[in-house]
Amino acid sequence: MPNPILFEVTRGPLVESAHRGAVAVANARGEILFSLGDVETPVYSRSSLKPIQALPLVESGAAEAFDLSDEEIALACASHSGEPMHTSRVAKWLKRIGCSEADLACGPHPLRHEATVLAMHDKGETPTRLHNNCSGKHTGFLTLAKHLGVPTAGYERADHPVQRAVAAALKDLTGLTGDLPTGIDGCAAPNFATPVAALARALARFADPSGLPPKRAAAMTRLVNAMIAHPDLVAGTGRSDTVMMRDAKGRAATKAGAEGFYIAVLPHDGLAIALKIDDGAGRAAEGAMAAVLLRYGAVPKGSETERLAHGPVKNTRDTVVGEHRPSAALLA
Amino acid sequence: MPNPILFEVTRGPLVESAHRGAVAVANARGEILFSLGDVETPVYSRSSLKPIQALPLVESGAAEAFDLSDEEIALACASHSGEPMHTSRVAKWLKRIGCSEADLACGPHPLRHEATVLAMHDKGETPTRLHNNCSGKHTGFLTLAKHLGVPTAGYERADHPVQRAVAAALKDLTGLTGDLPTGIDGCAAPNFATPVAALARALARFADPSGLPPKRAAAMTRLVNAMIAHPDLVAGTGRSDTVMMRDAKGRAATKAGAEGFYIAVLPHDGLAIALKIDDGAGRAAEGAMAAVLLRYGAVPKGSETERLAHGPVKNTRDTVVGEHRPSAALLA
Numbered sequence: 237m238p239n240p241i242l243f244e245v246t247r248g249p250l251v252e253s254a255h256r257g258a259v260a261v262a263n264a265r266g267e268i269l270f271s272l273g274d275v276e277t278p279v280y281s282r283s284s285l286k287p288i289q290a291l292p293l294v295e296s297g298a299a300e301a302f303d304l305s306d307e308e309i310a311l312a313c314a315s316h317s318g319e320p321m322h323t324s325r326v327a328k329w330l331k332r333i334g335c336s337e338a339d340l341a342c343g344p345h346p347l348r349h350e351a352t353v354l355a356m357h358d359k360g361e362t363p364t365r366l367h368n369n370c371s372g373k374h375t376g377f378l379t380l381a382k383h384l385g386v387p388t389a390g391y392e393r394a395d396h397p398v399q400r401a402v403a404a405a406l407k408d409l410t411g412l413t414g415d416l417p418t419g420i421d422g423c424a425a426p427n428f429a430t431p432v433a434a435l436a437r438a439l440a441r442f443a444d445p446s447g448l449p450p451k452r453a454a455a456m457t458r459l460v461n462a463m464i465a466h467p468d469l470v471a472g473t474g475r476s477d478t479v480m481m482r483d484a485k486g487r488a489a490t491k492a493g494a495e496g497f498y499i500a501v502l503p504h505d506g507l508a509i510a511l512k513i514d515d516g517a518g519r520a521a522e523g524a525m526a527a528v529l530l531r532y533g534a535v536p537k538g539s540e541t542e543r544l545a546h547g548p549v550k551n552t553r554d555t556v557v558g559e560h561r562p563s564a565a566l567l568a
Numbered sequence: 569m570p571n572p573i574l575f576e577v578t579r580g581p582l583v584e585s586a587h588r589g590a591v592a593v594a595n596a597r598g599e600i601l602f603s604l605g606d607v608e609t610p611v612y613s614r615s616s617l618k619p620i621q622a623l624p625l626v627e628s629g630a631a632e633a634f635d636l637s638d639e640e641i642a643l644a645c646a647s648h649s650g651e652p653m654h655t656s657r658v659a660k661w662l663k664r665i666g667c668s669e670a671d672l673a674c675g676p677h678p679l680r681h682e683a684t685v686l687a688m689h690d691k692g693e694t695p696t697r698l699h700n701n702c703s704g705k706h707t708g709f710l711t712l713a714k715h716l717g718v719p720t721a722g723y724e725r726a727d728h729p730v731q732r733a734v735a736a737a738l739k740d741l742t743g744l745t746g747d748l749p750t751g752i753d754g755c756a757a758p759n760f761a762t763p764v765a766a767l768a769r770a771l772a773r774f775a776d777p778s779g780l781p782p783k784r785a786a787a788m789t790r791l792v793n794a795m796i797a798h799p800d801l802v803a804g805t806g807r808s809d810t811v812m813m814r815d816a817k818g819r820a821a822t823k824a825g826a827e828g829f830y831i832a833v834l835p836h837d838g839l840a841i842a843l844k845i846d847d848g849a850g851r852a853a854e855g856a857m858a859a860v861l862l863r864y865g866a867v868p869k870g871s872e873t874e875r876l877a878h879g880p881v882k883n884t885r886d887t888v889v890g891e892h893r894p895s896a897a898l899l900a
Contacts, residue, residue, distance in 0.1 A: 238570040238588070243828070245614060245848065246754070247751035247759075247827075248612075248749060248750055248751030248761075249749050249751070249754065250610065250611070250612065250749055250751065250761055250829050252611070252612055252751070253827050253828065253846065253848030254743065254846055254847065255847050255849055256570070256588075256847075271700055278582065278585070279582070280582065289885045294891065301776055338839035341885070342884055343883065343884030343885040343886065344884065345884040352687050354686075357686050357689065368884055393643075415582065417579030417582055418580055418582050419581070419582065419584070419889060419890065420579070420580065420830075420883060420887060420889040421883065421889075422864075422889075423883065423884060424883055424884070424885045424887065427579075429580075429582055447853055494586050495577070495584050496585065514584050514585065514586055515576065515586065515587050515588075515669055515846075515847040515849055515852070516584065516585030516849075517848075517849065520847070542657065551752060551753065551754045551755065551770070552674055552675030552676065552677040552700055552754055552756070553673070553674070553675040553750060553756045554698060554756060555756065557751060557752040557753075558752075559753065
């Protein structure tokens with residue numbers, strides 16, 4: 237049974253392209269308040285997993301021991317654009333923990349942010365590991381390794397204490413047992429697959445950590461607040477997470493993942509949202525998430541986020557030739 | 569009934585993303601030799617329509633009257649990358665017909681080819697309408713308008729003689745009657761929706777024009793031969809059409825369209841292929857087309873085209889973390 241269509245793109249009188257997927261909204265009691273599609277088959281959440289990947293960093297006391305700022309915590313949860321505001325902060329943080337770019341296990345990769353690409357070209361610079369969108373997450377991993385007193389080398393391997401701590405936190409929060417299906421992410425770190433519903437339940441604890449052990453609850457609150465306080469560091473100029481968190485004004489921490497994953501934590505509502513677009517399209521994941529955020533009143537009507545959900549398709553002459561919009565199923 | 573999965577992307581032990589779609593292979597007698605999915609609902613073929621959009625240019629005698637080279641005919645069928653080899657030829661062609669960039673109805677748009685982007689940045693240049701990937705198609709439209717002795721202004725409107733000639737050729741070849749559903753393309757020209765099967769049948773006449781009126785048959789042969797002779801002009805450095813046509817060594821003329829459309833004309837086999845990926849993903853359209861070309865022996869095993877069909881997914885450390893591959897349904 238294929239998943240329902242969540243998002244579509246029209247041109248003239250026809251729907252030109254359509255995106256299927258699954259979405260779940262959960263509360264901290266583990267109740268699924270809304271869902272569409274198959275939310276029980278494990279899928280990779282990719283960078284949407286970052287708030288959970290950063291949980292051991294804060295919960296262990298490493299963040300406190302190394303005096304991490306909220307900006308650094310936000311970068312630990314980021315898929316940043318490699319703009320100077322991102323790379324300069326990651327470089328300083330690395331230095332403070334006695335590490336350098338060479339310790340990062342993520343490879344360099346082309347930047348998304350055109351102005352930075354051109355500025356680097358002008359200076360004859362090429363992308364480094366600092367520019368990898370995951371360099372903050374990796375610096376968080378290194379910080380945890382230092383705090384645990386274990387070797388930093390190999391921190392990206394699934395059997396390293398850092399990654400074992402991530403897997404343990406994820407299993408603990410989801411209630412999943414045994415080995416989770418594991419892939420290697422673009423940045424070389426393991427990515428653990430979970431059902432969409434299970435991830436929504438786990439993230440709902442970030443929205444409402446009441447009843448959890450105080451250290452864990454405090455760590456979750458700090459992570460969510462750091463993301464909400466620094467939308468520009470979690471993503472970058474013009475990016476969807478930056479747009480959504482600015483529009484939400486404290487009502488949502490959001491995190492995109494590659495291949496059409498998206499999550500949001502709604503602390504005022506005690507809810508979390510997780511969704512996966514089957515075909516991996518970012519435009520549909522952004523648009524569907526924007527629609528669900530609107531549904532729960534986490535972003536205002538008329539905001540830029542609403543345009544991610546429902547807006548015009550324009551051609552090179554700036555003529556409106558169609559629209560992108562949530563499906564009837566998602567709006568029902 | 570959703571279309572079947574045609575292409576998928578794995579990571580570790582799981583299929584991470586999957587692309588549904590429809591594909592049809594037809595011969596010049598109008599027989600469908602192979603199909604998957606719904607090939608009877610109209611969809612936009614976008615730039616895959618270009619060989620048919622260029623048919624009136626050649627069939628009318630305009631190409632001969634203006635002494636168009638095979639390079640120019642290839643550019644009329646192109647979605648080029650805006651590299652100097654493309655823009656310089658379009659500029660010369662425009663001048664020869666007494667037109668200029670200002671006559672092009674397509675807007676400027678960002679280039680795909682990074683080396684050209686950086687070279688233009690160095691010279692302080694910004695994209696012009698010549699850089700629009702459709703500038704060759706539009707110059708073909710202008711050439712036809714000149715030849716018909718009608719005003720060039722407004723040549724992109726559906727009621728202009730140029731666009732009426734395109735619609736007439738398409739209806740004639742597909743056997744479709746009445747008004748075709750019409751959208752406006754990225755370049756401002758109308759794009760006419762047809763069923764995938766109908767477009768495959770129409771294009772099969774390009775592969776085997778025997779029995780057609782001599783002028784039409786000769787025009788079709790010239791268009792296919794011009795595309796095959798100039799794979800670099802039809803797309804650009806590193807692009808899938810360029811790769812496929814080089815690998816096919818005369819056995820296929822291929823043309824990608826936006827939003828997951830792809831067509832191929834196989835003159836040695838008297839066949840044509842048309843496919844649409846439901847979600848609009850180019851990676852899946854390229855990969856599925858590559859798989860069908862392999863199936864018909866139009867490209868050799870071990871070629872770069874085979875890697876488009878079935879190849880590794882690598883991360884930023886150049887580690888193989890998954891693969892992209894045709895679905896079991898497409899290979900069956």
